[in-house]
Amino acid sequence: MSSIKANTKPKILYSCYYARSREGEHFIPEHVFSYQISGEMIAADGKKSYHSKPGDFRISKRNHLAKFVKIPPEGGEFKVISLFLDQEILREIYQEYQFKIEKKPQEAAIISLNPHPLYQSFMTSLLSYLEVEQENNEVLFNLKIKEAVHLLLKVNPELKDILFDFNEPGKIDLEAFMNRNFHFNVHLNRFAYLTGRSLATFKRDFQKVFQETPRHWLLDKRLQEAYYLIKEKGKAPSEVYINVGFEDLSHFSFSFKKKFGVVPSSLSNSKF
Structure with a gap:
């Protein structure tokens, strides 16, 4: 059983799962910035496994394949906040600030981020919006997505090489x-x-x-x-x-x- 609150076009999700779950598409279409509130998540991209615990922050990279297992704590709920950093918003930020891309992003599907007070305070403030049903929140959520991108770049400036890589997959074997x-x-x-x-x-x-x-x-x-x-x-x-x-x-x-x-x-x- 699960409970998910989101705007109509998912950009920010607050997900609660009461039972172990493997639901979800195996393709990651957009970069996702996530905060693990409770429970654990195990992801695998065919090469490596990733383990997220309560208090962990992570980036799931777009155009990657990965399987996710969501495990609630005993007698509790699996809770996570996920922000989908869509290409339109990222392009707007890139065009405004003209970040210089220095190297090709690493191939890992999931990137673990070290905890930081700015990340924590942002997610805490965001939770108050998500716990109450709201209408016409598209503009607000777009602003929060932009705020999240700027926080990521301030705390982890190397993420610019990932977030502003707009290349599409090339023809491969x-x-x-x-x-x-x-x-x-x-x-x-x-x-x-x-x-x-x-x-x-x-x-x-x-x-x-x-x-x-x-x-x-x-x-x-x-x-x-x-x-x-x-x-x-x-x-x-x-x-x-x-x-x-x-x-x-x-x-x-x-x-x-x-x-x-x-x-x-x-x-x-x-x-x-």
Whole structure:
């Protein structure tokens, strides 16, 4: 069960989760500045895991794939404030101040920020706005987003190389990318975008590389990985289906039985 308060077009979210959750898209479309109030969050981008605890601040970088597990404390709630630093606002700030970008941003999907009194006071003041339902708060929230960006640049000036990097993904090796990221549950247009292609070009190139459609390849690849994890690694189907990119257990079980002739639970209980 969760409770989320936000403006209609999410720019600032105050999220409360009463149970362990893996909800959410695996693609990060905008930079996100977050403050962990209570509970813990574990994120993984396929290369590294990130662990956020109460009092932690972090930046989740746009155009990255990552899985998030939100864990409430025993008998309590998982609470986090997240500000989406959209490109329009960032471009406005960049054009006004003309920051000089000095180097290519690091590849990490999540950047942990050291606690700072300015961050703490900002989030505390913001919480009072978010705990009360408000109407027509778009202008106010835009101002708060801009304030957050300036605070980030004051405390961590090196973040300018990340926040003002407006480059879009370039064309990359499709085969290597898909074999590395098939287990992320995102739409095909996200995969296309991250490999520097239009959806039509992505599908055409995919057919040339793998000799089958993206949807069929993804389904087969995820099921093969699930089979390996259940039979060889002893993983539970309820854990595996999310890890390999399925949205729900029933669809996973149906697809698994259709391909392998057995339900995943019977495979996990087998002795051979």
